Amino acid sequence: MRILSIDTSCDETSVAVTDGRRVLSNVIYSQVLIHKKWGGVVPSLAKRAHEERIDLVVDEALEPARLRSEAGKPRRLNWQDIDYFAVTQGPGLAVALEVGIKKTKELAQKYNKKIISVNHMEGHIYSCFVQNSKGKPVRDFNFPYLALLISGGHTELVLFKNHLEFEVIGRTIDDAAGEALDKAAKLLGLGYPGGAVIERLAGEAGNLDFHKFPRPMLKSDNLDFSFSGLKTAFYYFLKNDDFVIPAPCLPVGRKAGIQTGSPIKSGMTKGLRYDLRQLASSFQEAVFDTLLFKTEKAMKQTGINRLVVGGGVVANLYLRKKLRQLVKKYKGSVLFPPFKYLTGDNAAMIGVAAAYKAEKGLFIDPKKLDRIPRMSL
Ligand code: KG4
Ligand code: ZN
Numbered sequence: 001m002r003i004l005s006i007d008t009s010c011d012e013t014s015v016a017v018t019d020g021r022r023v024l025s026n027v028i029y030s031q032v033l034i035h036k037k038w039g040g041v042v043p044s045l046a047k048r049a050h051e052e053r054i055d056l057v058v059d060e061a062l063e064p065a066r067l068r069s070e071a072g073k074p075r076r077l078n079w080q081d082i083d084y085f086a087v088t089q090g091p092g093l094a095v096a097l098e099v100g101i102k103k104t105k106e107l108a109q110k111y112n113k114k115i116i117s118v119n120h121m122e123g124h125i126y127s128c129f130v131q132n133s134k135g136k137p138v139r140d141f142n143f144p145y146l147a148l149l150i151s152g153g154h155t156e157l158v159l160f161k162n163h164l165e166f167e168v169i170g171r172t173i174d175d176a177a178g179e180a181l182d183k184a185a186k187l188l189g190l191g192y193p194g195g196a197v198i199e200r201l202a203g204e205a206g207n208l209d210f211h212k213f214p215r216p217m218l219k220s221d222n223l224d225f226s227f228s229g230l231k232t233a234f235y236y237f238l239k240n241d242d243f244v245i246p247a248p249c250l251p252v253g254r255k256a257g258i259q260t261g262s263p264i265k266s267g268m269t270k271g272l273r274y275d276l277r278q279l280a281s282s283f284q285e286a287v288f289d290t291l292l293f294k295t296e297k298a299m300k301q302t303g304i305n306r307l308v309v310g311g312g313v314v315a316n317l318y319l320r321k322k323l324r325q326l327v328k329k330y331k332g333s334v335l336f337p338p339f340k341y342l343t344g345d346n347a348a349m350i351g352v353a354a355a356y357k358a359e360k361g362l363f364i365d366p367k368k369l370d371r372i373p374r375m376s377l
Contacts, residue, residue: 001358004062005018006350026348036191038192043094063077084116093373101370118357119375119377125160130349130352145307145308145335146307150311156170157169173225178313181195181287196316205281210281215286218294223298288316308334
């Protein structure tokens with residue numbers, strides 16, 4: 001069963017063709033460079049960029065010659081090869097979601113196919129089970145799982161009881177974990193998005209807790225998260241100590257490299273009392289401690305020791321190590337999405353979730369298909 005899926009929930013235009021859990025193509029057109037200079041996603045720019053690129057991305061997704069012609073030669077996919085269309089209905093940016101939904105309706109009508117609506121968070125959960133075109137990694141399902149979803153927009157703990165059976169047992173009451181890392185990075189002048197830069201600086205500092213920032217909600221008796229207090233504490237820590245908040249001028253990206261071990265030069269000299277690396281490390285530690293604490297609490301409460309983790313923050317290798325240590329303590333296991341389906345939103349994960357919906361005949365009437373920016377699981 002081949003599905004062409006579209007995800008335009010935020011700042012990536014992505015289209016994939018999947019066959020069950022196997023990915024035949026997965027094209028992602030990231031808008032990160034457009035939004036970078038504004039320090040976050042600008043909805044009107046996101047909408048325009050999705051509109052400008054969607055046709056090109058759909059076309060590209062049909063291009064990879066993963067199907068064989070009768071003569072055994074690779075060939076481009078065509079519309080007859082596609083059985084269904086799937087699209088992210090929410091959660092996400094309203095004006096961005098609309099672009100993908102409109103295109104899906106247009107294609108479904110033109111080629112007379114049914115539509116499957118997918119919740120973006122279902123996609124992040126199923127991202128741990130996405131396979132390449134050869135069916136790797138195999139990863140059979142062994143329900144129930146506890147899913148930890150940590151992205152730029154979401155932080156949730158979800159019981160994944162069976163296919164398409166979810167129960168949200170914890171969520172952030174304000175900022176998401178990735179958003180907190182992005183905001184801290186912005187305060188430190190490290191650009192956007194900041195999670196990966198924070199990871200690198202923290203690693204250079206040895207991932208230690210130099211300045212004990214608050215761990216909000218640890219004492220609450222539920223499984224909810226909160227990161228805005230931590231962000232505020234970080235802001236006042238920098239402000240009160242005359243930390244020079246630099247203009248976003250530091251080179252970012254793995255290759256550009258921030259010169260460490262020597263004074264950090266551009267834009268931040270006088271008044272800098274703290275090492276950027278120590279600040280990054282301490283902030284990251286506070287975010288991850290909170291994630292780990294609530295995940296462990298959920299494991300104890302539910303008795304489930306098998307984790308699946310989705311969302312961009314799990315690109316963080318240090319966090320992965322901590323999660324592995326956690327499940328080891330409970331003789332459990334943890335699954336992370338293959339890297340290809342992790343960094344950045346992608347339609348492949350939407351297609352995989354859609355396959356289970358199609359199996360159950362869960363299609364949506366195009367007339368009832370509208371974006372749901374705050375869609376919950
Ligand atoms: O899932 P995702 O790509 O998009 C959303 O649906 O939000 O997640 C993006 C988030 C951003 O906040 C980004 O800073 C964070 O994932 N992120 C990381 C790392 N790479 C990306 N956070 C921590 N460590 C990383 N290596
Ligand atoms: Zn996402």
